[in-house]
Amino acid sequence: MVREENRLMEKSRSMDSQGVPSNAFGKSERKPELIVTLNPGDPIPVHGSLAVPVEPFAAGFPQAFTVEDWRKLRLRTIEEGRKLYALLPGFVMEEDLDALEQLLLSLHDADGLYYGDEAVLMAARKTGYDGLMIFQPDTLICSSADVQAVKSMGADVVSLAHELSLEEVLAIAGRTDGLEVQIHGYYPVLSSRRKLLTAYGRTIGSSVIGEGQFSLQETTRPNRIPVLEQESGTVLFSPEPVQSLGQLPALLHAGIDRLRIDTRFLEPSDRNAALTAYQAVIDGGVAGMQLPGSDRTWRQQSVKTKEETQ
Structure with missing residues (x-):
């Protein structure tokens, strides 16, 4: 396993299959941003940028922040010099458009908006929002062509599909930038x-x-x-959280811009342990611990039949 990950790391340093240098964007020279999602009521972690689901467009999150919660947290993050992103993953129907625009006016000070429905992008343009637009549709982005198409429509950052293998992620990273990958948690x-x-x-x-x-x-x-x-x-x-300590060095060498820890269904203590371990590796040290979860997804092709995964 270590040998295979080292091979992929060397590949990410040099050339992709088409002869394009994987560091063509100069990405490997800087540390990625580490983002952690925050559940209402959980203590705020010491490290990382924060991303919080905001109602009423927080589908898929057991709990969400109100606009008033957002305002309080935004003041605190400004004082601490930390970035705060709004998670808006829900479907947007025609009757929701006015409410969406009103919400975005309240989120004008967000460092970025996560979205999976293009209606959020259009509403952001209409309301004059000028922060990062982060396209995060969970399973749709599987190639550099997907990334480039979404960016052409206005996304600044694109989150890759959770099911991609490490080799597939490295291949995409060798051809484009502005990428985000979930490295820990349920998806x-x-x-x-x-x-x-x-x-x-x-x-x-x-x-x-x-x-x-x-x-x-x-x-x-x-x-x-x-x-x-x-x-x-x-x-x-997913039946178990993904964990990526073994794959993190290869992701860092590939120059992935943003790494995300999703804390849905995680206890704050487990979240803090994961955050500390990943931050240590990003800073050039060692994790110093084992994390619960599985890296199986990283080691298999994204298209598998049920029989092949058993």
Whole structure:
């Protein structure tokens, strides 16, 4: 495993398959920005930039910050000289456009906006927002062509699909910049605007199964799957958090601009341990600990059949 990751690191330093230097953008000379998502009520971590889900466009997050919560946190981060980003991953329907524009006026001082629906980008333009626009659709961005297409529409930063292998990420990084990668935490694998749990509960005659946070057990897989149903729909997450300590050196050499820790379903103590370990490696040291989670996703091609992943 170490040998394979070293091979990929050397590849990221030199040339891609088309003969393009992987450091063509001068990316490897600077440290990436480390971003950690913050859940309402959790203590604020010592390290990293912060990203918080803001209601009512925070689909997929068990809890979200109100505008008033945002204002208080924004004042604190300004005093501390830290960056604060707003997470707005939800679908935006026609009837939501006015509310979206009003929300963006309240978030005018955000260092950046995460979005998965292009309506957020259009509303940001309309309201004169001039911070970073970070496209984060969870599973859609799988190539440098995807990245370039989204940037041509106005995105400043593009978050790569969670399912990509390390080799696939390094290949993309060799051809474009302005990339973000989730390195730790649970990640969405399926989103639906339908209330799938409620529908299932009705089918089996259960009033208990419906909106809220649950875990599912498949008959053919050992791990339980976190699932969240809200008014906006249903989101299924990875059965275990991804952890990337072994892959982090290769990502750093490839010049990935931004690295994100997603704290959904993580205890603050686990979050702090992960943040400390990753920051130590970014600063040129060693993690000094093992982190819970799996790096299996990094080691397999992104397109696999169910039989191949068992």
